[in-house]
Every structure is written in C-alpha cells, then in structure tokens.
Amino acid sequence: MIKSAEIYSFHASLSGGMFITKGGAITQCFKMENPPPYLLDENRLILRQCEIERALRFMPENSYYHKQDVYLKRYYKPGQHFKGETFLERAEMEHLNNRLYLEHTCFICFTLNGLESLTAAYEKNPLSYSNSLVGRDKNRLAEFLDAVEGVVTVLRNLYSTSIIELTEEEVKKHITDYVNGFPGDNGLYDVYCGEHLSIGEARGAFFALCDEYSLPNSIPSIVEDNSLPQANASLHIAPFEVFGLNLRANHVFNQIIYFSGHQKMKDSLQNSIDEHKRNRYWAKEIEFKAKQLEELQQEIIFSDAFLCKAHFSLQVWDKELEVLEKAKDRIRELFKLQSISYYQPSYEGLENIFIGSVIGRENKLAASYFFPIELGTAVCLGVNNSTYKDDEDGLLFNDRLFQIPIRVDLWDEKKVRIPARNSLKIASTGAGKSVGGLSDVAQELQQGYRNVVVEFGRVFYILTKLYPEKTLHIDYDGNSPLGINPFLLKEGLTPDKISMLTAFVLKLWRSKEIIEDTKQYISVTKIIQDYYESSPQAPSFPDFYSYVKDNYREIITRREIEDDPDYFNLKSFIHICSVYMPGGIYENVCKVNSNEDLVTGKDLIVFELTKIKKDPFLVTILLTIIYDVVENKILSDRSIRGKLYLDEYAETATIKDNFSGEDVHSTVAFFYQKLRKENGAICAIIQSPAQLPAGHFTDGIIANTQLLMVHPTTETVYNDIVTKFQITNKAHIELMKSIRNDFSCEKPYSEMFIRFQDHYAVVVRLELSKPRFLAFQSDGKIWKYLTDYQDVTGYTMERAIEDYLKSNNNQL
Template sequence: MKSDSLNKTFPIYAVENDLLISKNGDITVGYKLQLPQIYSLDKVSINRINQLFDKIIRSLPEDTIIQKQDYFFVDKIKEAVTEGDLMLSRSDNKFFYEKPTLSHECYLFITKDSKSKISLTGNTKLYQKYMSEVNDFIKVVNTSISFLTKEEFFVVEALNSNTIIEVLGKYMSLSPKGQESLNDLFFDKQLQVGNKIGEMYAISSYNQLPLSVETTKKNIDFSTQKTDFQIPFIQPICLGLECNHIYNQVIFIENSQKVFSKLKTKLNQFKSLAILSKENEVTYDQIDQLVNNVIENELRFVYQHFNIILWDINEEKLENSKNQLENAFKELSIVPNQIKHSLKDLFLSNIPGACVGIPETYKFIGISEQTPIFLNFESYYQGNKEGILLTDRKNEAPVRLDLWIEPVKRGLIVNRNRLIFGPSGTGKSFLINHIASQYYEQGHHIVMIDIGNSYKKLCNLVKGQYYAYDPDVPLEFNPFHFNHIDEVNNDKKIFLTSLIIFLWKGEDPFKREEKQIIGLYLDAYYETFTKNNDSYPCMSSFYEFVDKNQVMDNEEKYFDKISFQLSLRDFYDGKYSKILNSEKPIDLVHERFIVFEMDNIKDHPILFPLVTMLCIDVVMSKIRKIPEAKKSIFIDECWKPISKGEMAQFIKYLYKTVRKFYGEVAIATQDVEDILDTPAGPAMINNTDTMILLSHKKKMATKDKFAQYLSFSESDLEKLFSTDKREVFVKVGSLSNVYKVSVSPERYACYSSNADENKIIFDTYKKQKNMELALTEFVEKL
C-alpha cells in the first residue's frame, strides 16, 4: 500500500488531550499495564484476575470496546547490565552483551463507539459534539480502571498524547521504538511493513476452540509426581513464543439482550437440525448451557476477537516462528484462521483506537466470565535498578532482584533477614558467593562466617580481611572492651550474659537466678570504670571482680561461685586466656569484606561456638559505628553451635540488633530440619521474611514441613519443587518466584568449589600474588 492511499485508509483522525479520536468520532483512552511476572501466578491468583476483568467488562456501558495489546519483541542486549570497574562487574557486561532477549509491553485501550458512519475530517461541529461527551466517558472508564489499581497484581499508567503516538508508531512499524513516519505497507496475502514480513492468525469462532477451556493448564516441565505446576491457559501463544509478535485481544460490549436474541435464533436453528446431526446436537447443548449460565449468574454477553501478528526480516525465521505458533495452538487444541484475504482490514482495524472497524465475520459471542481466559496477564521478569543480578528461568535474560529496598517500601517485609536452604550439591556456597560479591560491588559491608574456605577466592579478589582461626595462634578478642562508657548499653550486656552463661554452663540447663546475678555483676563491674579504674575491661578483670565482690545478700543460695570460677578459669589465666583479653581488639570498622573461617575448630565443642559468637559481636560493634551503611552478615553452617541453650537467646539478640542498624543476617544450611530441630528455630523463622531455596527435587519428603513451618502455600511448593540445578526459589513476604543463577566465566571461576579447578587457580595465585590475574588466566584456558 503506498503512502498516499495509506493516509486515506488510516483510521485515526487525531491524538489530542491524551485521547485517540478516530475519523468516525470514536474516542479512546489508553493505559500501559505492568503485569505479574511469568510463573508467579497460581491458580487462585489467575482466577482472581479473571474475576477482576469480568467485573470491568460488566461495569462498562454498552458500545464500549476493550482492546488489549501485548507486544513481544526479540532484541539483543546492548547496554551495560552492571555498573562499576571491578573485575566481576566488567565480566557481567561482557557476558551478557548482545545476548538475545525478549521484551514485553502491554497496553489497554478503551473505546467509546460513536456508532457514526460519517467522517469527522470535514465536519468540525460534529467533531466538537463528540468531544463534549469525553468527560462523562472518562469518568466511567476511570471507575472501571480503579478496580485494577486497587489490586497488587498490576501497575497502571495512563498514556499521554506523546506515548499514544509512540504506541501507534510501534504497531504501524512493528518496532519496539515507535516511528513517527509511516512505512510502506503491502497486504498481498502476506503482511509487509517496510523490510519486515509477517503473518496474522485469528480466533474468530467458537468452532476454533476446544470443547472445554480451563483458566489454567498443567506445565509438564515444571510439575512433579507430587506437585502440578499451573500456568495460564493462554500462555503458550503469548510468553511461550520466542519470536516477534503482537497479541490483540478485543472485547465488544454491546446490548446483552440483542446478543442473546441472536443466540436464541441460533439456538432454534440448531434445535431443528439436531435430529439430523450429532454435531449440531452438541452445539445446541453448549449454547443452551451458555445461555442458562449467563442468566443465572447475571453475567454479560459480549463479542470478542483475538489475533496474533508474527513478523521478521527473514523468511526462514518467519517460517520458524509460524511453526512455533502453530505448535502452541495445537497444544491448546485451538484451530486458528491464517488470515490472507482480509489481512488489510484486520491489520488496520487493530490499530489502537480503531477496533470498531473489525469485520463482523471475525467476531464471536462470549460471556464476561469466560472471556478473560483468553487475555494475557503475565509479563517477563521485571528487573529492579538495584539488587542481585540473576536471570529469568525462561530465556536467561538478566534481571535484578531487589531484596533490600523495594520489598520494605512495598510493605512485603519488615526485616531483611533471610534463610538460605541448599541441599548438598545444589550450589549453596556458589549462590552465597554471587550475592555477597554483588552486594560488595554495590557498597555493602560484608561479613562472612564459614566452614570450608568457600569464600577465600572472593575475599582475595576484593582484597578483604580473611581470618582463618588457628588454635595454636588464636585470634584475640575482647568483648568487654569499650572506647566510651556509653557503648556499654543493654545490647552489649545481653550479649555478655549469653557468652558467660555459655562458658559456665555449656549446653547444661541454668537457673534464671544465675542469669540475673551475672547481669548484676556486669552492671556493678562497668560502674567501676566511671571511677578512674586503672585496669582495662576484659575477661580476666571481670573474673577477678566476681571473685572479690558480692552483688546481693545470700548470693550463695542462688549462685555457685566456685562452679563459675572453675568453668571460666581457662579463659582467665589458662589455655584460652588470650582469646578474651586482647588489649588491642580487632577493629573492622573500615573493612568492607571480612571472612572468618572456622574450619580448623569446627569440631571443637567450646572454641567453635565461642569464636563464632565473638566474631558476630565484633561485627555488631562495627555496624553500630556505621548505621547509615548497608550491612550483610552471612553465616554458612556456623549457626548450629550458637543455636542451643542460652545461645538461642543470642540468635534473638543478633536479629534484633542487626535490624535496628540497617543490616541483615543470612543464615545458610542444607536442610530445613537443621532449623526446625534447634531451640532457636522458631525465633529464626519468625524473624526472617525472605526465604531462598535451591533445588529440592530430591527432598520431596520435606513438602509438608515447608507448608507447616515456613507457611509455604501450594503455589510456593509448586514453584519450589519445579526448580532444577542453578535455579533458585525466592520468597519475599507473600510473593515468590524462581530465577536462574547464570554467571560469567569469571564469576564461575571465583565461586566454584571444584577442588581441581581451585588448585589450578590457587597455584597461579601463589605465583602471581594477584587473584584477578589468577582468575583471568584460568578463564582464558577454558
């Protein structure tokens, strides 16, 4: 079609005052919708959204047309996905550069059908008359759209004139960036827009649909023997297609009684023919059931039309796209029409605001309750500007998951703590490396307490502090120390009480009176430092203070001082005397990446829990001094020894203190039973709003425990047990989804726990004394 004839045929007269006006006076309001992420909706949510759109359809007046357009574009990543000059940040941009990706945009247009067959182009008065009706129409539309804005599923943005023109350009050019100048169009049995060639398929009759349609269908790939992973019925021809396409969904709201009259006529025709044909009998029964259902439930008859436009610049690629689409239709038992002769009429009448022109032969009767089943309510993963760089599980396109700012703003969580579950071999340390490295790149202060040297490469790469505890040359702490007496607050005393109870009683039970008396001793001990005490606070001076003093009458009835002294003697002047009496405590305020490696003492019943607690207290001292900085503490497997007896109180203290100082605690373990079987388990779960789980396909027996103790819904469980290797299930408050951990070769080399690979890297590191060079050399040999 040449440009001069297109100008005559183009159905839009003007875009004015944020409205589309057709040449016949039809007025259209436009909105951009942000839809839920793919795979995030369960059957309950999908049904709820369908009910929502049924409500919208029934709320709009007669002679209104709802036009929903979903644009899917194939593109390549050109822009940087990570900011910063660090090695791993640079590797992200190199890894994802020009990676094929799919984008999706959804627009909703609501049109007031003028019912006019007179062109406005030469009749100014008629144009002004139609414009005078705009306000009433907009009020009605705004009321209906408010049903969407009140729900958590959608973000709705009204389109202004500039954006409307941009969307028109996208449709007319089949391009993600709308063009203001029109391309040449040709419709000779195949669509041609500039250098693009395309095809159109339409659903315009109930005969093309299966006999029964449910709101959802089972996804075989993600389902297991115990879980059925449900997706929206229409997904295979929407987000399921990995090619350029537009899915047009049009609903004509007309006088329901008139539509019913047409149905009644058809009903009588089929009734008279039923004796001649079994097929007619089935159709009669279907229409009869449909009519009764609408009458009983006060639903609304509508006309509807659906079509898909495919395109590419290459004939062979277009043929592949057609095969994809036809296979998707077969999967849904839908038999579409491939449009040839009416291609021009259908393409032009699906321009936003022009749906009045869709030929009657391409409309078919539906009801408001069932029509939403054919609407698309999903989008690709919506990335955040900040957060962890993961990829979507469908196309492995990069997406950032914000677990820090956005969930708190949205009210999804009240704390940032997280539990990470990863059965052996699923990549738990790999994932934690990935999270920690990115948080470091984004300015967080990172502290990791670990068994197994999982984070040594990363620590060396960022030139952090790596403390590997050696019993022969122990780290020296002093939890009693303070720079100013104001630092001796209630939190510090709670920690010291827990520490002393542990050193005295271990895992044995203790009396409440004993704990209270220790608290009194601590109060009295620190009061001495306000009176020019020459000694410095430490374990030894506290031990001597308890030995020489008494804090209450008849103290011996409740407090066995001899037992106390015998239990703590090793930390006073015995074999562990260096651990708690340092004159120069570790100062970590300015260190942004710190690892405490506990592998050498992991089996020591006293040192392991003690040093773990001391490390955490050092971190607490650090974070109080930098309240404005983001702080992340990762405890990988080391939490078990500090979750028993009095240590359970320490867990509560830890969570409470971190939350007050803009921080998070991420505790990682292999199995949920590890948490449930400890006294601190309930406190950990109750104070954790974010759950991160790697593949549990081999742990199906834990399904009921997740539901019972972690409050996982059936939808959460379907998603969790659908995960495979290098996939991660994330639940933030009430929302959950699955992502992939797809990383650059450099990140893989840095995170990998493969012994042979690590030997090669560390051998190079010993020679070069530079972890970046060691990782680069390893990657170059891959």
C-alpha cells in the same frame, strides 16, 4: 500498497490518552503491568478472569475492549545493571552482552463507536466538545466514560497489577510504531498486504480466530503450565498464555471484544433457534444445529452468561525470513496442541485485519471477522503475564525466562514487603547454596555493606582473596590470637556494652550456677563499671582479670558488694578464668595482638572456624566475641547496611558446652532477635529445617525470619519447610516446589525460591560467567589449583583465575 500514514487512527486529542479517531469514534488508552510469570496460581487466575468479566459487563452497546500485547525482540545491554568497576562485574558484562530477550508492553484501549455528532462538536469547540453533542450521544459518552472508569478501577485492584493512562505523545508513538512494524529508527514505511505482510524490510503474517468453529467444543479457563522442566508442582496459565512470553519472536497478540448488546444477541440467538426448528426437517444437520443452539441457550440462562462478539489475532514478523518461518511453525504447533483452527489471511483479508488491529480502528474490522462468544470465555482467551521488573534497589539475579539480570530488593528499606530482613537459606548438598551465598556477599561488598561471615569450610576464601583491600579472612585454629577485643570501647561504656561484657565474662567463667545467679550477675556488672572508672590504659579481659585479682577488696567496698561467695565467688573466678591468662589453655581467645588493626576498615570479615568445631565451649565463646564485631561493624552506624552470615549452620546448631550449659543455638536465636530490631540482618544457611533442634529457640529463629530462600531439595524437605514456617499460601508452595537446577543446558543455572513472608514470592536463577564460576569455587581440584597457584606465584586471585582460563583454552 498502503502508506502507513493512511492507517493511523489518530485524528484529534481530547485529553491524556483519549482521542477522536479518523472514523469518528472516541478511544481511551492505558498501559497495564501484569504479574510476572508463574506468580498466579489456579485460584488467583480464576479470580482475575472473573473480576475482568464482571467489570466488562458494564461496557455500553457498540463499544470495544481492545487488549494489545506487544512482544519485541531486544538484545541485553549490561550498562543498565553493571558499572564494570570490578573484575567479576566486567566478566558478567561480557558474558551477558547482547543476550536475546523479549520486551513486553500491554495496552488496554476502549473505543466507543457511533457518536454521530462527535466530529462536528469537536470542530465547533474542542475544549467543550461534550456540551455540543446531541442528547443521545451525550448520554452514550457519559455511560462509556463511567464504564471505562469502572473497568480501570477493577484492573488496578487486581493482584500484582498496575494500570496508567497514556499521554497523547505515548498514544501517537505507539500507533506510529505499530503501523510501521516497530522499526526502532522512527522511520515511516509503506505496508504491503499480499500473500504476506511486508513493512519496510520486515515480513510478517497474521493468524486470526474469526468464527466460533475455530475453537473446540469446550475451552478450559485455565490449563497446566508446561513451560518449565518437569517438577512435582502444578502451575497454571490461561490457554492463550503460550502466545505470550514463551513465543520467542516479534509478535503482537490482539484480543478485541465487541459489545453489540447482550439482549440483542440473545434475541438473535432465539431467532436463529426458531429458524432452525422451522427448517429442521430439511436436513439432519439443521436439526442437530437447532439442538446445539437450544443447549447453548439453556447454558446461557443457567450460568448467567453475558454475550458479546470477539476477534483474536496474532501478528508475527521478522527481517530474517528463516526466523519468521520458524516462528510461524511454532505458532501452528501451539494452535494444533489446543485443537484450534485458524485463518491466515492474505490480500484484502490481511489488509482488513491489520488495519482493524490498530488502536482506535477496531470499527474497520469486518463484522464477519467477529464471532459470538460468552464474555467469560473471551476474557479467558487473553494473556495475563508480563516480564519480570527490576526493584529500585537490590541484588542481581537472572530471571526465569531469558536469564537476563533482574534486581530483587532483599533489604527492603522502605518496608514495602517485609518489616525486617533476617533470612534462612535452605538447600541440599550441591544444590547451589554456597554459590548463592557467595553471589549475595560479593554484590553486597560492592554496594558498601559491612558483613561478617562465620563459616566451617573455607567457602568464602577465594572471594576474600579477590578483594584483599576490603576483606579479611581469619582462619582460627585456637593456637594464635583471634585479635578481637570486646573490652575495647569505641563509644564509651553504654548500658548495652555493660550487658554484653557481663554476659561475656559470665560465659568465660563457665559455671552454670553462677551464670544463672542474679546476685553474681549484678556484682559482675558493678565490677566492670569500676574497672572502666579506673581508666585502664589497654582494656582487655586479661587486664580485667588482673584488676579484679589485685583490687578485689577495694572494689567490693566502693561498689557495696557483700564479701560473700554468694555475691561474687573470687576463688572460682580466679581459678576458672586463669585458663585465658598467659600459659592457660585458652590464652589466645582473649590475647590482644595486631589483628585488631586488621579488622578496622574492612567491609567483609570471614571467620573460618573449621579447626575448632570439635570444641563446643570455644565455639560458643567465639560467637559471643564475634558478635562484638557485629556490634562495631554493623550496628554501630545505622546508616550502613550489614549482615551476619552463618554458613553450614546446622553443623554447629547442636553444639553445647556441658560445663556452662551455653549452646550455639540459643546464641544464634538471640542474634535473630537482636538484629531484627536494628538496621542489620542475619542469614543462616542450612540443608533442612529438620536439622534445627526442636524447641523455643528454633521457634524464635523462624518467627524472626522474614526472608525464606530455598534451593532445589527433596519433597521431604519441602514439606518440612511448609510445616515449620506454617505456609498456607498454595501459590507459594507450588512455586517453591517448581524450582529445578539445570547444569547441563546451554546456559547452566541454579534456581532459588525467595519468599517475603506471606506478601510476595518469586523464583530467580543464578547463572555464572566462567570467571565468576571459578571465583565461587568452595572446594575441589579447581579451588585447590587457584589457592595453591596464588600462594606459589604471589599473583592476585584475579590473575590466577585469568591464567587458569588461558591454560585451559577458556574451558572449565
């Protein structure tokens, strides 16, 4: 039985994370954040390993590099992501409460051993202890601190990695927590090292690699990652990454490298070779070993390998014995799969390895538990991934490991990853694009975004019924007034507004020759200015039409417009645009009604255009009118975030009016360019890039897209995406192709690949609680039941969802 206080390494603080250990060594501690899982491709992983090895070569003799990865079981508490202010939020909080996940912390510690004058120098003068060291110790300390600084600089510059020095309080807390088995209650416990490890109520075990014969003859620096469902992608990890986040248990992985001196180890190897050669005739085994050692020596010379000694250990523990045994079985299985043998210590061996694994007490680890190894190989036998980390701001998804919420910043106001936030969402039918869009819009609605959605399928209908006070759903059929009046000014007649109204009038005029005529364009601009200077009481296109018809002669005189059809064709204007006047076929397009008041004050407006999609001209006109809503709702106030969503955009991308030549795709391309320059964004949802018409408009949309979001699709579509977006980043391509949906597992989910241009990429999951699943229905029997139920009963959509679950025994 050992009292935990006897195991602590901390003796005296020097500065920050640097302290003197009880054994008279000096240790400096850091905390490192590593890349999230699946982000490091083959090249990045190899480069990472090479950079770490290069830096560690400068560690001085008789020093240690100790990387300690701590994984603790935790139970998710929704309060860190949700406020519970809405029906859907409360449903998610209940669904995710107490979900098991692992918390990971990576500690990097450097220890210099053998400073004989250190303790005395510190006791003499703690503030200037280094001045009191003997000359040799002073030089060794300076060499050690320079080496540590060099290693930390290299680590800090690794891809998606950060490292900070611990404070004195953080060092003490970690050592105390480690020695006491991370109890979480600040308790101090006795440690028992017998057949098994016992700390308080917890039992544990160690699995250690203590000699070179534990490892197979050859060890790859990287292996394929098989932690995900099979996909047509190749992801890679380091061999021991399996002992990291995918081992779902309380555990600590220790990677301890001891620098006993490269040249000393080379000399020792030569002596061993000479001794085996002298005795090779005594037994064939000795002759064989001599040959092996000579081959190793040649390999070291050829590859410029750096020699060191290493020790690896995996500590696992739990308060529940059954859970512990399952974890131990899993560890044994993982070692077996890699043809690695291990030592499972007890009694004295267990005590020595446990104490020697405490930060700063590496010199207590018996020399027999270290084995000679090439530094490059020792570095490869570490873990490189940390858990997913929340962005400061953003939308919530589920991570790929434990399916707990993770916040991803798709807006990126500080422009850390992208300069703007236009997006393209790509997915095959049934892959989850509608659910993904609904999830985004629902969260943005709660965060105060002002969004406009144009759809062809009533996907957003139920969502708008959940938040009737904030939303408006306009199902336009052409037979009732749309209720949007572009002629209604909110901030005066600005140059931008004049340009927009001129383009709008020319579109209504529907004559390609006139639209492309500069003289006609200038004349319309002047006439619009004249119209507003007349101070119209109720400005609208019908009123504008009547004003031009009744006052044409006076207008052209005041505005110095030639009385010539080449400058303004009055007969053509009156004839063609009469269809928007009372009795005309398109009178409801420009007719003003009370809907204008309904639009005001809404944060989400959904335009359902399914019933008119067979009328190309009407669709193009409505998109222009809708853009006026975008201008007023999204772009007019730069302090408010807003987006325009185009659901099932491929259905309308090829729509073109044969008379005017106006087409939807050119209008959308304009939106992508315009919104990119403003404090807004646009997201088009399609099934494949191949659905977009070839040409400069599509090229413009892709050039003005900063966020690419892909749901699982076919290999053909993946290849189209790579080609269209000219993706050369192999890591991003493999990550994209690794995504899979699983709707039949215990926690059904869909996956989405998000690419922030070439700077960053991540895969997230989307898991729905039952109420959220119902709220995100876009068609089918459940959708019909909920909409009919609400229409018949008059209940809220929230009540309709709750009643549905009750009537089906909480089953979907």
